[in-house]
Amino acid sequence: MQRRMLKIKKGDMVQVMSGKDRGKQARVTRIIPQNRTIVLEGLFLTKKHIRPKRQGEKGQMVDVARPIHASKVMLVCSQCAKPVRVGYTGEGKIKVRVCKKCGSAFSP
């Protein structure tokens, strides 16, 4: 099976398409291409317990963003102001992601 390239990149604005956060938009802060997951800013947070570093110090609960599968989100086109399908334009190695609705290019 051919490995498909991830259409989502770090810094992209995406909309969540499933789950309890459906409809919410967030920026992509991290991409994990190995398992096609992404981390969104401020969404899908989970509590993580931080152990105290020294004796007498208290442990802490911090919010950590949990990675979600890239198929659960869609890129948001700034021109259309909604989630859109993404196509590619350009030749050879120079490929530009474009909105399939209005044709405007996404940031590389």
Ligand SMILES: [Zn+2]
């Ligand atoms: Zn568009």
